[in-house]
Amino acid sequence: MATSNTDSKILGVVVLFRHGDRQGFYQDPSNYFTPSNTAITPLGNVEAFQLGGQLRDLYLNPSSPSAISTINNTIAQDSQIKIRADAGGEGGVIFNSAVSFLQGLFPPSGDYKTALANGTVVEGPMNGYQTVPIESVEPDNDVSLEGWTDCDPFSTATKAFYESAQFKEVEAANSDFLSSLTSLMNDTPVTLQNMWNVYDYMNVQSIHNATFAKNLPEGYLERARSLANYHEYGIFSSPQIDGIGNIAGRTILPSIIDGMQSIIDKKNSQKMLLQAVSYKPFISLFNMTGAAQMNESLAGIVNYAAALALEVRQPNAGGEPFVTFKFKNGTDQDLNTYGFLGSSNSNVPVSTFIDILKPHGIPDTPTWCQVCSNTQDRGCADLAAATTSASASAFSATHDRVSPIAAGFIGACVAFAVVLSLISLLFFGGIIKITGKKHPKPQMTRSKPSSVSESESEKSSVV
Numbered sequence: 246m247a248t249s250n251t252d253s254k255i256l257g258v259v260v261l262f263r264h265g266d267r268q269g270f271y272q273d274p275s276n277y278f279t280p281s282n283t284a285i286t287p288l289g290n291v292e293a294f295q296l297g298g299q300l301r302d303l304y305l306n307p308s309s310p311s312a313i314s315t316i317n318n319t320i321a322q323d324s325q326i327k328i329r330a331d332a333g334g335e336g337g338v339i340f341n342s343a344v345s346f347l348q349g350l351f352p353p354s355g356d357y358k359t360a361l362a363n364g365t366v367v368e369g370p371m372n373g374y375q376t377v378p379i380e381s382v383e384p385d386n387d388v389s390l391e392g393w394t395d396c397d398p399f400s401t402a403t404k405a406f407y408e409s410a411q412f413k414e415v416e417a418a419n420s421d422f423l424s425s426l427t428s429l430m431n432d433t434p435v436t437l438q439n440m441w442n443v444y445d446y447m448n449v450q451s452i453h454n455a456t457f458a459k460n461l462p463e464g465y466l467e468r469a470r471s472l473a474n475y476h477e478y479g480i481f482s483s484p485q486i487d488g489i490g491n492i493a494g495r496t497i498l499p500s501i502i503d504g505m506q507s508i509i510d511k512k513n514s515q516k517m518l519l520q521a522v523s524y525k526p527f528i529s530l531f532n533m534t535g536a537a538q539m540n541e542s543l544a545g546i547v548n549y550a551a552a553l554a555l556e557v558r559q560p561n562a563g564g565e566p567f568v569t570f571k572f573k574n575g576t577d578q579d580l581n582t583y584g585f586l587g588s589s590n591s592n593v594p595v596s597t598f599i600d601i602l603k604p605h606g607i608p609d610t611p612t613w614c615q616v617c618s619n620t621q622d623r624g625c626a627d628l629a630a631a632t633t634s635a636s637a638s639a640f641s642a643t644h645d646r647v648s649p650i651a652a653g654f655i656g657a658c659v660a661f662a663v664v665l666s667l668i669s670l671l672f673f674g675g676i677i678k679i680t681g682k683k684h685p686k687p688q689m690t691r692s693k694p695s696s697v698s699e700s701e702s703e704k705s706s707v708v
Contacts, residue, residue, distance in 0.1 A: 253558040255311050256566060257508030257516040258304060259501050262296060262552040263524055264342035265289030269449045270335060274439050276400040277393055277480070277525075278334075285338045288452070292550035293342040295576045297349025300552065303580065304517070305350070311556070316516045321351040321377045324514045329380040329500070330521040331390040340381055342550075343521040347377045350519075385623050388613045390522055392496030393481075396617035398489045406479050407438050415475060422468060429461065437472065444473035444546075474545025481525050482532035482544075487605040489616070494529025496613065497522070498606035501555065502599055508557045509566050509595060527553060533602065536570060536585040543583065548575035557595065567592045 266289035271281035303311050305318035312318075316325050330343040357373040360366050369375060384391040393399050406412055416423075416437040426435045426443065433439070433446050447469050450457040483490035497520070504518030527547045531537040537544040556569040570591045573580040582591045586601060607613050614625035621629075 251310065252562075253560050253567075255304070255313055256315075256557045256559050257313060257504075257518075258557065259504040259508075259518045259520075259555040260300065260552055261497075261501075261520050261522055261526060261530075262293075262342075262346065263527065263547055263549060264335065264339045264521060265292035265296075265345065266452065266549050267335065267338045267449075270338075270445055271442050272334070274441065275403060277403075278395070283335055283338055285341045286453070289338070289342060289549065290345040292576050293345035294349040296550045296552060297346040298352075299349075299573075299576065299580075300554070301350045301352075313516050319354050319356050321347075321375050322514075323378060326377060326517045326519070327380070327504070327515055328377060328519040328521070329382050329390065331384075331523060332381040333384040333391040334394070335523060339521045339523065340379065343379050343519075346519070346521065347379070348374075351375050351377060388607070388610055388623060389496050389500055390520065390526070392492045392607060392613060393525065395619055395622040396489070396492060396613075398616070398618060399492055402483075402489050403480055412437070412479070415472075419472060426465070426469070429457070429465075437476065440469075440473050440476040444469045470546070477524070477546050478528055478532070478537070478544050481528040482537070486533050486602075491529045491533050491605075492607070492616070493525040494533045495605055495607045497526045497530070498533075498602055499608040502603055502606065505555070505557055505568065505595055505598070524551075527551065533605070534570070534585040535587060536572075536583050539584045539589070542574075543572070550576050552580070554580060558592075566595045568595055568598050 264285065266286045268283045268286065269281070270283040272278075301318075303309055304313050305316065306312055307314075307318065316322075328343060328347065330340040332340055353369065353371055353373040354375065355368060355373050357369040357375050358366055382390045384394060419437065423435050423437065423443075426447075430443065430446060433442055435443055447461070447466055451461055451466055452458075479490075481490055481493050482488075485491075487495070500518070500520065504515070507513045507515040507518070524546050528537075528545070530553070531543045551574045552572070554571040554573075556571060557566055558569055559566050570583050570585040570593075571580045572583055584591050586593050586598065607616055610624050611628055613623070614620065614628055619625045
């Protein structure tokens with residue numbers, strides 16, 4: 246049920262919201278890569294706009310008990326609001342949803358105007374329409390909002406899930422139902438392994454295709470949704486908090502923690518962190534925080550324009566700020582409070598939230614490359630090359646080297662030693678003889694054989 250914290254004041258909020266309605270979206274069930282093209286619909290823009298308006302009523306309306314008093318509720322201030330949008334697999338759907346969301350959160354205002362030097366006052370277009378900068382998070386440059394693609398351990402875990410005894414039992418128990426869907430599915434393969442695509446096709450058609458909606462048997466969409474929930478929760482969760490199935494939550498978690506720390510930092514003016522994402526981070530985060538285990542309704546796919554609000558609050562009596570977990574599954578629901586991290590009242594100290602979850606986050610690309618055993622994609626190739634180069638430089642710097650002068654001297658000494666050895670061999674073998682010159686006969690003397698002096702080669706110094 247909806248609740249309010251009357252014994253505390255809200256300092257700020259971290260919000261995750263799913264995009265609005267869109268066209269069909271195919272995903273490869275083996276690795277959730279190679280997605281199809283899709284686009285947001287007018288309905289999707291309306292849903293995102295309505296969600297923004299609902300959160301405005303809650304957090305920016307001065308009469309709301311959850312109003313953030315330190316934020317400008319009329320004109321958006323870049324220093325107070327940060328918004329990020331996944332620009333990955335679903336193309337412009339998520340980013341465009343963020344644009345519509347902001348139109349609802351900060352609608353046109355007559356106060357959005359400027360006075361020119363000549364005395365003219367200019368109001369923003371469309372009665373004061375405001376633009377708020379949105380960070381477009383490109384997966385090839387930033388893994389935080391889409392950590393599961395190009396991740397071999399994730400694909401391996403997905404395959405293991407499909408081969409598990411439980412999965413095969415569920416598939417067998419629903420074989421008749423799956424077979425009955427074949428005539429409705431056009432060319433979409435109807436298997437439990439492909440259940441996301443089966444459900445998504447049915448859901449999109451039931452919204453936008455009147456003939457399909459009319460011919461769809463009662464209860465079919467709900468049962469398909471139930472199987473899709475089982476499928477997606479099995480893929481995007483793990484029993485262990487640091488399991489690879491939780492990667493969608495592990496990569497987004499550091500930005501959530503950063504947002505909370507900015508809110509409680511009195512020197513920082515940021516009061517809202519808004520992140521537009523797909524349904525996948527919701528599943529992983531609900532699992533990692535224990536919210537899904539405490540509330541079974543959270544163990545599955547969230548609806549279009551669903552929103553998770555992690556409110557950062559300060560007790561009126563003083564003390565450490567705490568986090569309240571609130572969620573609304575679409576625009577037709579209220580924002581409800583849920584227990585998480587073992588707390589049934591949903592009030593968890595910020596320090597506890599960070600202590601439990603931060604060690605399992607994936608804060609940067611180098612860590613992601615290691616976790617996903619990737620040396621080629623999403624910047625990992627450059628990192629691997631840099632690591633190899635640095636290792637080679639370190640090896641050269643920490644091992645003895647011979648200077649060019651010493652190397653030349655050593656070469657000369659070696660050559661001299663070889664010539665000396667050859668002469669000695671010829672001499673002692675009787676092949677050559679060394680004698681003195683003959684002098685005039687009256688002297689009757691002969692000089693002694695001249696000896697070959699052996700000079701000891703000087704050892705080179707090692708540098």
